[in-house]
Amino acid sequence: MLKNFDFSSNLIHWYEENKRDLPWRHTQNPYFILLSEIILQQTRVQQGLPYYYKFIHNFPTIFDLAKAEESEIYQLWQGLGYYSRAKNLHLCAKQLVSLYQGSFPENYNDLIKLSGIGPYTASAILAFAFNKNVVLIDGNVYRFISRLWSINELINTSKSLRIFNELLLHYLPKNQSNIFNQAIMEYGALICTPKQMKCGICVFQSQCISFKNNEIDQFPVKKKNIIKKNRYFTYFVFIENQQLIISKRVVKDIWQNLFEFPLSEEESLSDFEKSEFYRENKLKYSKEPNFVITNKKHILTHQNIFSRFVIYDFIPKEFKNNQKFKQIFINQIDDYPFPVMMNEIIQQIKIGLYL
DNA sequence: TATGCGTGGCC
DNA sequence: TGGCCAAGCAT
The missing domain is CATH 1.10.340.30 (Hypothetical protein; domain 2)
Known part of the structure; x- marks a missing residue:
């Protein structure tokens, strides 16, 4: 077991020599x-x-x-x-x-x-x-500390939180909480990294239990296997007289409170592929869209979004003076936050590609 | 306690 | 390339 003095002073010494110069470290x-x-x-x-x-x-x-x-x-x-x-x-x-x-x-x-x-x-x-005497338990700390002491406990639970908290409080130098907590997180961010960890230059290598046992990659113990859901979005871009229709995402879902174009979401890939360009009300427009941009995939942590953009050079009546939608000028579009997924098409709209 | 929430970088 | 990962929080 590392002696109290060894761990804290070695860690803080390493930090002073190797820390990044980040702006929030210059202020209290x-x-x-x-x-x-x-x-x-x-x-x-x-x-x-x-x-x-x-x-x-x-x-x-x-x-x-x-x-x-x-x-x-x-x-x-x-x-x-x-x-x-x-x-x-x-x-x-x-x-x-x-x-x-x-x-x-x-x-x-x-x-x-x-x-x-x-x-x-x-x-x-x-x-x-x-500078209160508290310890921080974040992803860096879980990783670094669980490897160092080979702590075989599922992280992000109340039990592991208690264990790590107690252990670190024992090592926390009194009235140096500011520097100690920055140091331990910085060590996790720069040396004891998730992959390609820098064990070769780690100042704790000789005391690291999981290194000695050659099982570093088994820590921290995480619950895994998030299931990804596929979703299929067809966006309708209606452009007329330098104006277009957008709407705010108000439902409890991804991108809440951000803006998008009128959306039709299909339940399955087959629905997505076979659907003509229709909305939920199954309205079909007599005119074919001017452009169709397909096969855009956007990856989120828990979802894959497959999207396409259908672009028309008119604004249907039901979108005008409709409270659920907003009619804006193209040059106002930067006033509204959009998901990153729309960056490319918005850029193209702004330069007039679809006029 | 379990789940959902974005984006970008890495290999 | 697809999957993993990053200084968590609200519900």
């Missing part, structure tokens, strides 16, 4: 910490970084964020994924302003009541903004 401002933690949920640093800069530039204080329009938040979040984070971040800012005059509570129980803040983010704020 709880608002900036909050922003970075929400953005980095299930997201790599490289992907989240530009969004962090965008948000602190557009909303330099929690008050700016709280009083922003929800549409502005979505607009900035566009392309980052997991869009409920944007909504909850906004709600959280409003709650902090109304309940705490824009300051942050410095205890776990109050933090976790805020929208979008769960056990990890609450602890992260306590550690990084207030």
